[in-house]
Amino acid sequence: MLGVQTTARRLIRRLAGDRTLSPAMRAVGATAGMISIPEADLLYDLAREVSPGHCIVEVGSYRGRSTVALSLGAQNAGNGVVVYAVDPHQTFTGILGGQFGPKDRAAFYRTMLRTGCWENVALVNLSSERVTPGFEAPVQLLFIDGDHTEAGVRRDWGCWRSLLVASAKVAFDDATNPDLGPYKLLAELLASGEWRQAAAVGKVRVVERSH
Numbered sequence: 001m002l003g004v005q006t007t008a009r010r011l012i013r014r015l016a017g018d019r020t021l022s023p024a025m026r027a028v029g030a031t032a033g034m035i036s037i038p039e040a041d042l043l044y045d046l047a048r049e050v051s052p053g054h055c056i057v058e059v060g061s062y063r064g065r066s067t068v069a070l071s072l073g074a075q076n077a078g079n080g081v082v083v084y085a086v087d088p089h090q091t092f093t094g095i096l097g098g099q100f101g102p103k104d105r106a107a108f109y110r111t112m113l114r115t116g117c118w119e120n121v122a123l124v125n126l127s128s129e130r131v132t133p134g135f136e137a138p139v140q141l142l143f144i145d146g147d148h149t150e151a152g153v154r155r156d157w158g159c160w161r162s163l164l165v166a167s168a169k170v171a172f173d174d175a176t177n178p179d180l181g182p183y184k185l186l187a188e189l190l191a192s193g194e195w196r197q198a199a200a201v202g203k204v205r206v207v208e209r210s211h
């Protein structure tokens with residue numbers, strides 16, 4: 001039986017060479033990560049909309065797959081805004097059993113160099129609560145894909161929500177599994193009436209203010 005890593009490597013090679021995909025999605029496909037191509041396409045489109053002077057924040061970057069989608073959306077088709085990639089890259093076991101650690105930082109750096117995304121990506125190698133106290137850039141797009149426990153996603157949301165501009169969109173990965181934190185938080189935000197769903201692709205859900 002093929003190992004999970006061998007299968008993942010084969011998939012990456014196939015996607016990287018798939019001529020039916022745009023160059024940006026081929027760059028995404030060539031990077032290890034947890035989002036699908038349609039989900040990456042959604043992030044690419046959301047990143048295009050971010051206005052000059054505003055920024056994108058991603059919580060949970062791993063080896064840079066979703067970061068590439070956000071970065072290239074802003075660089076190629078948008079306003080070249082900065083993507084702050086927030087991930088401590090420390091030893092961490094995700095709620096679904098995923099193993100993460102410092103080797104992912106090396107892979108992230110390689111991804112940035114290979115794709116040219118270093119141009120507008122700033123890696124912030126810390127957890128949200130260490131970052132937001134001194135953070136001043138207005139956030140128009142927030143992608144939360146870090147610690148999917150309820151406490152983890154609530155911590156990230158609590159840290160970043162006051163930095164969101166009025167027109168901000170917030171995307172949550174793994175928002176369709178009722179056992180995970182993003183699903184629970186999302187249900188609460190929608191029930192509050194303050195937020196409404198703006199998009200849904202795969203396991204990603206996007207919300208914006210109802211106004």
Ligand SMILES: C[S@@+](CC[C@H](N)C(=O)[O-])C[C@H]1O[C@@H](n2cnc3c(N)ncnc32)[C@H](O)[C@@H]1O
Nearest residue numbers: 033034035060061062065066087100127145146
């Ligand atoms: C599911 S992976 C992210 C996948 C990535 N967005 C992609 O599309 O490939 C989760 C990441 O969250 C990171 N993480 C864990 N705790 C975190 C925290 N407190 N703040 C930011 N990132 C965290 C882990 O180090 C890991 O790299």
